Amino acid sequence: MSLQPVSGDAAGFKAALGSFAAGVNVITLRDDEGRPLGMTATAFSSVSADPLLVLVCMNRSTRSYEQVAATGRFGVNILAAAAREVSDHCSRPGSDKYLAPEWLAEHSEWHAPALAGALAYLDCETERDVTAGTHAVLIARVRAIGLDTAAPLEKEPLLHFRGGYRQLQRTAPQPRPLATSVKEYA
Numbered sequence: 001m002s003l004q005p006v007s008g009d010a011a012g013f014k015a016a017l018g019s020f021a022a023g024v025n026v027i028t029l030r031d032d033e034g035r036p037l038g039m040t041a042t043a044f045s046s047v048s049a050d051p052l053l054v055l056v057c058m059n060r061s062t063r064s065y066e067q068v069a070a071t072g073r074f075g076v077n078i079l080a081a082a083a084r085e086v087s088d089h090c091s092r093p094g095s096d097k098y099l100a101p102e103w104l105a106e107h108s109e110w111h112a113p114a115l116a117g118a119l120a121y122l123d124c125e126t127e128r129d130v131t132a133g134t135h136a137v138l139i140a141r142v143r144a145i146g147l148d149t150a151a152p153l154e155k156e157p158l159l160h161f162r163g164g165y166r167q168l169q170r171t172a173p174q175p176r177p178l179a180t181s182v183k184e185y186a
């Protein structure tokens, strides 16, 4: 068996959590002058479909969180593999996170900026902002949805795993599930 105990501190925690392969998102928002900016985040989850709720976890020390906390509005952009450059741009702490006009795919109905390199976009409004350690857990209502419907299975998602980007690899068709009773073998 290769699973071994590691230190039960932040380093061990980060190493273990990095093993959870996650889709990469960019949380988008507008600054006080209405300019679009983004922050890369993998801590995102679906919560409820009735009402439509999602959650994201944002470090409370980020400038992006400050802005989201002040306005209660943000977008979640679920990135395609080709949008890696945008993810890099939006993940450097302290750097300029402004989004170039050629990256945007705006629509008059949407409040938060949307990215052309997204497979899906959720325009969100914060319902609850829960402080949890260094982070804020934002539970948000989905106000509008954008979806890249052009070729649903052709574009791969951008994934992150153990400190690096990954892409999906297509697997062979699933083998027939094992029979659960003797009768099914007949």
Ligand SMILES: Cc1cc2nc3c(=O)[nH]c(=O)nc-3n(C[C@H](O)[C@H](O)[C@H](O)COP(=O)(O)O)c2cc1C
Pocket: 024, 039, 040, 041, 042, 043, 044, 057, 058, 059, 060, 061, 062, 063, 064, 065, 090, 091, 092, 093, 094, 095, 097, 160
């Ligand atoms: C792959 C990846 C995933 C990340 N996920 C999160 C996340 O879920 N929540 C978070 O607060 N920061 C996350 N970060 C770090 C932020 O992107 C980074 O701290 C942020 O861009 C700093 O923003 P600021 O300039 O607004 O302070 C992630 C970074 C990377 C590279």
